[in-house]
Amino acid sequence: MPDFVKDNHLFHNPVEFAMSKIGGTYKMPILWRLKDKKWRFSELQKSLSHASDRMLSKALKELVEDGFVTKEIFPEVPPRVEYTITDRGQKAIPVIEMLRNYGLDLLQEFEVEHPKR
Amino acid sequence: MPDFVKDNHLFHNPVEFAMSKIGGTYKMPILWRLKDKKWRFSELQKSLSHASDRMLSKALKELVEDGFVTKEIFPEVPPRVEYTITDRGQKAIPVIEMLRNYGLDLLQEFEVEHPKR
DNA sequence: TAAGTCACTAACAAAAATGTAAGTATGCCC
């Protein structure tokens, strides 16, 4: 398998590159939420309650920089910021969906418990 | 999104669980190679030349423990060990393939160079 | 006047993933 270089980073296969863009703990959950509507920062915070401000902010910043999401700031007080998925972001949705379904299968196979609800 | 618990680990969504099983730097590259034939440890080493013995060994061990791969030891000297993908492992192949194709798309979109060859 | 809201950021701490170097057993070949 060939190697790829981007921004002084070395990748050994396409999957590694894909995961550098949409991987990590929060990026897919964010994209998944944005897939059919805009979300405010505070709404994402409430929904992804286990994510700290810092991590949420960091993930969003990278998604914006990489063109998966756009950010709109309304000059109000207190401030309002809305995040919207882009076309590039939408292209990730089927991939996330497949991983999600695969994860659901695995959860069954491994008989994982589902503590709440 | 609900939470799941397995082996004292907490997962917040199915994708996170899937990635705990087939994620990391080496598991998908290994499964991808095993998809249509058996491989010896040393063959995998040669092919995944950037992986250290330790990481390769660790990834294989976990894949075996989780039932994605089986390991066959031949009592010869020097030893020979063969790794084979299981049915459970085969179920990961379409997922890996999709991630791979998505990664290839992204590499094009981001105009990433391909230094060798 | 004081406290609350929102969307962050900075500094630091902890945890997880990965890398490096060296060592193990057995037996063959020279």
Add this chain to the structure above:
DNA sequence: GGGCATACTTACATTTTTGTTAGTGACTTA
């Protein structure tokens, strides 16, 4: 007897990722 081969493991170091705590500005409400 010395070196080589295979498939590892162990101890330790470094890097990367994630978490924790505290603070900011401006205006609104009590």
